[in-house]
Amino acid sequence: MGKIFKLPPEVVSKIAAGEIVESPASVVKELVENSIDALSSKIKVYIEEGGKDLIRVVDDGLGISLEDVELVFERHATSKITSFDDLKNLYTFGFRGEALHSIAEVSKVELITRAQGEEKGTRIVVEGGKKILSELGYFPQGTSITVRSLFYNIPLRRKLLRSPSVEWNKILKVVLSYILAFSEEVEFYLYKDGELYLKSVKDIKENLKIIFGVDFVKNARELSLRRWDYALSGFIALAGEGAGDFFTLVNRRPVRDSLIRRAIIDALFIPPGKFPVRGFIRIEVPPSVVDQNIHPAKLEVRFLKPGEVYSLVYDAVRETFSISEPTAESYRASLPKNIAEEVPTLRESLFEYDTLEEKRQRSSIRVLARSSKGYFIAETPDGIAILDPHAIAERLLFEKLKFSRNVVQLLLPVVIQLDMYSFSILRDRLPFLKDIGFEIEEFGRNAFILRGVPSPLADLNINWAEAIKSMVEENSSELVKAWANLACHGAPKLGDVREPAELQTLLDELASYGEFEICPHGRPLFYLLSYEELERWIRR
Template identity: 30%
Template sequence: MLDIIQLLPDSIANQIAAGEVVQRPASVVKELLENSIDAGASTIQLIIREAGKTLIQVIDDGLGMSETDARMCFERHATSKIRTSDDLFKIRTMGFRGEAMASIAAVAQVEMRTRRKTEELGVLVKIEASEIKAQEAVATEQGTSIQVKNLFYNVPARRNFLKSNPVEMRHILDEFQRVSLANPEITFTLHHNDSEIYNLPAGKLSRRIVDLFGKNYREQLASCEEETSFVSVRGFVGKPEFSKKTRGEQFFFANNRYIKNGYLNHAVMSAFEGLIAEGTHPFYVLFIEIDPIHIDINVHPTKTEIKFDDERTVYAIVQAAVRKAMSQHNLTPSLDFETDVNFTNNIFNFGNSPFQTKQQSAETFNGGPAVTTAIRHDNSSPRERTNLTNWNKLYEGLNRTADDFERKEVSQANFDFGKDFEPTPFTLKSKANDISDMRLQRGFRDSEATTFQIHNRYIVSQVKSGMLLIDQRAAYERILYEKFTQHLQKNDGASQQLLFPTTVTLTPVDFHLVLEIQEEIRNLGFVLSVTGHDTFVVNGIPADSPDENEQAMIEGLLEQFKHNEANLHLDKSENVARSMAKRSAGRFGVHALTVLEMNALVEQLFASSNPSYTPSGELTMKILSLEEMAGLFLK
């Protein structure tokens, strides 16, 4: 029988390796940018066409390569970064495996021009599907220029699985942001389809953050720094009030390499505990400097996951550094130990002196005489002093039954306010018992008596079995979701044209997200027109949208969309409908309603397909039966 195991050709082996290293255009961008950084470049240009499907070009002014190196870099496991196995534990460069260029050349058409400073002519290498097509001398600038054309042209299945251009461009922007954040001392530019997306001059880290994410980040940055003999932490954290529902603006770098580490992220989140709302995430850019011997970066093909030999110590230092930054910038709430929080309300302000003791306050609160000591300066008027001795008479008669209140109103108590005060007649009633003249207890069924609102948040309605309690915000979310879903299915969302169109400017990532979902949001009623690489004009908004600034409305919609995208597996239309409903319900859900509006809301809720739950599975209502209410009072 013939032997069946054979050594694969390099071209096939490279295609297999490319499946791990080159997953999408963003993977190519990451590898090429990191090569330029390792080459000592001070200026790096990234040029993209059709979200990297047609062209990815990186131009740098680094060291360049000799003719032999230019050819050798496309061989598997050919690298200038390591020589021995010991070097794996001393890695300071971005790359070290020698797989990237061979993997890229296996699934694309690559053209590279490179020249070293000491040489007059450079070299041009053309390679397609791991096969050298040309190698010749050429006049070129110092450094390296690599063009990757028609990615996955020879692997149709992989190319067909690429997402739309806006989606792929968002991934490219993510990689670009990470690399440029890690190297603020390098000038970066990014062009997409001949439009400049980013122009980032070399400078400080704070300047790089503002250039990448927007000017509004300038006011939320708090510097963070901690030095120890084992590890050092530096960078910036965002103020708690700027935290967002979505992840994506949390950056950890270990020795300038972007990493993903849930354990260290927990360290930061624990430092923010009690300062941010549950389910929100703070902004941070933190750099960890540690001896390479204490980490292992050869864990994952993308090199974004690393192992620390003492992760607990790193966790504690990161947590301490963030807490220190929060305290130094007064981002944590302070406590006034001189104030008794039980008596800060004006209702119980029985004297003007801040030196009143707890014992004096307690005696006064219990109806006893106001005590005056050497440290209390009582400047109260005779009327105030007599009021303090008679405050308990305000509550006389409140132990009467409901029948007493139906038959007779509480008459004015005989208060002794002093001879210099002439009282004005008034009447006290217990609001706990006086509800629309007790019509509920007497059996009236009119809507005004059986439906009312609590704190502009909840609607209470009487039903046959007891009491119906409706979460106003959740009810709006269910109703609006079904309305928006219908608009998306029928493409008939009504639009309210703006008298003065509004120009909205977004970050490049959010701008490409709008391009990705522009068909869906247009069906909801938005009328947008692109005017620049990160701006567009809003000419119309959905007819029933809340009264809100257009910029805030769109940013809120995108924020909720990204939150759903990260946590749920939804198609675009479903995600847009849920995001818009959630966002709008938050604005509609807390305001006063008339009886007619409350009844209309209840009717629309019960007319929906699933009135009991929001699209995300939260309860919209709760029926409290008569038996349950009796149980509350142990009857």
């Protein structure tokens, strides 16, 4: 008796997702998951032109039997479930029976498969949803699916695909996530335009070196915690300890989950808008306590008991980094004295700096003294100001970068070693980096050499490797964002400016570019206590 069945209408109505094929990466995701569900030990992924021209996934799994193979391209035909209640005990990736049908509707597909224990296999060719050929033959055990000319019959959709390099980077990230999820069970081979790009091994630490780099493995902390019916594992490192991305895996399925990310942010006291964490977290939970049917591509999940999952991640991270809980007194002391004080909005930040209308015109500022925390006190005709030297220096560097196009050679070139994913992205951005004043080129496997930098930054003490990596991590491919990012790296940190005269020089130089109240990222340069407010406060 066959394993693949057409789902009844009452089940289809509850699980149907609609759109499955969004890009070449979504095709790769579906095909790799099918190979994993087939208990494959080797999975080979072939990509040409970023997946636009060809995607092929070959595995050595169980294969599809002669009895079932004719159903594989039927919509809602699946071997994973027969009723909606089966989702409560589901340990496979696929279950809707939509993926192959959807892929075949918008491409030219060839399926070659032979089931374990059967002498012959089957070859099927489908174009635009229409079966062209079905024949028997002697094939290796396992399954090979080739997808050609994605969206060939929907010209607008094909035109809307990004460049081959962008689509390739999306595919690379998909494959890397499954390498992390199945390091112990599956060997992955990824080919790009006919050449082997990467090969994983059945060793998690070796795969971490491939994905994140050697420095990450040296500095990463291993997470491990079991509680209730949950099991958490993974490796994470903070920014500066190897570059790369962060992967979240729930029952080995790559997902986007704000709850898990929020638990990490809270555990490490990460400031708003930042996430300087690299690595991956893998959480195993019973299928009955997680809903994986809320997103068409199954990229999001919903936990039955989110509080337990949050607590699991929060405690695992804090234990791993040996962070003790703050006391109520220390927490209150960390709160701003006046939480109602107005702060700049996004509209006042670098994203709309061209149209920013300053709230008031400032006259000259006279710097008086430095506080023990690194801030400065200054006098203005309007009142007393508290100055942030880092924000002032950052704004000054930003203005200099806007007007400078000169490149200065570094005395000693800097070699920048990246993980495979970041290297692929940065290679695509080399023309952009050269446009903004960097002299940089490839320098061996997953590495670049930096020989020249924009002139305003030449004499500053900047960790160039970290500055370039951050531009990869923060997707700084827009000119204004890139200038702001570099200015932040080049500006002296709070506490580095020691003397009032030093800050006075920065203010006088900034005044030659105009009058500003915020840094490129939207933070205020100063807080002004007007004489009127001061007199009301002391009741004069």
